[in-house]
Amino acid sequence: MKDITIDKIQIDAAKKIGADYFLLIQSLFDKKMVLEMDELIEYGHKNGVKVIVEAHTSEEFENACKTNADIVGINNRNLDTLKIDLNTTKKILEKSNSSKIIISESGIESKEDIRFLHKCGARGYLVGTAIMKNENIEQTVRGLVNSI
Template sequence: MENILEKLVNNSKKAINDGVYEISESLSKSEIDLGETMVRSQHAPLITEVKFSSPALGNIRKVSNPVNIAIDMVNGGASALSVLTQPFLFDGSPELFMKVRKVVKIPMLMKDITVDKIQIDAAKKMGADYFLLIQSIFDKKMVSEMDELIDYGHKNGVKVLVEAHTSKEFENACKTDADIVGINN
């Protein structure tokens, strides 16, 4: 039986094969450096998430206007936005991401189960400042070449947030060239 991580990886591969990440438009990323914002912030900087569904919770809210949600988050003090682009189990899409990118100026993370350079190319075209890599997927050898994906992102001007769920994953993530290591626990 397929576990949730395997399902997420397989869903990303299916989305790639379905052409989900074929982006014709090209948008600019933010001019704000999130890393510098985090260092200079007097308070804990918030990276808020535009998300409609999840594997754990199912449907969180009706897929509505992500732009209004994002504007409310920015007005509420978000330093960056994480916007889901994975269609399966999360109800995200590159189109939703780009709608938000066109109206907000703060840094944005393309939140997806990144397994291929095609997704990084899409992140760049969509104006993403960051893309997500999930450490456990690489630790469990479900996807290889984490360093290659990080290097590819950097060569294409897209930074990397590596997400860790355990202390061991955090240690491994800190050994990479990720721009930010995030803890999702």
């Protein structure tokens, strides 16, 4: 469930609709949300739903890696400016030695992008717009999946 989760009721909804994961945005919790991120992660796990914590900066990424999140995502889109830069993943992972599963999110449009991000250390890729803009979705997905 890709909604921005800030409350347990959303985790209940995720479970009810059969979602495998729900999304937490690290920057929201760095700004002291009412509920602590750890509490939401624990609640999700207790209810059988896994967690992706999304970061955009090195500091957010380090904080996300300290949680019990199942996956840490690096968003290549700056949510303040909406500017996309795949080098965000590269810059963050150059300084990381995390054992977490790391995915790169946003701005991924081609096999070359997947190869670049894989070399940077990402092991999963969230692709949306590039697939939906294509007339042959199956062929596009197959090409991206088989790029590494």
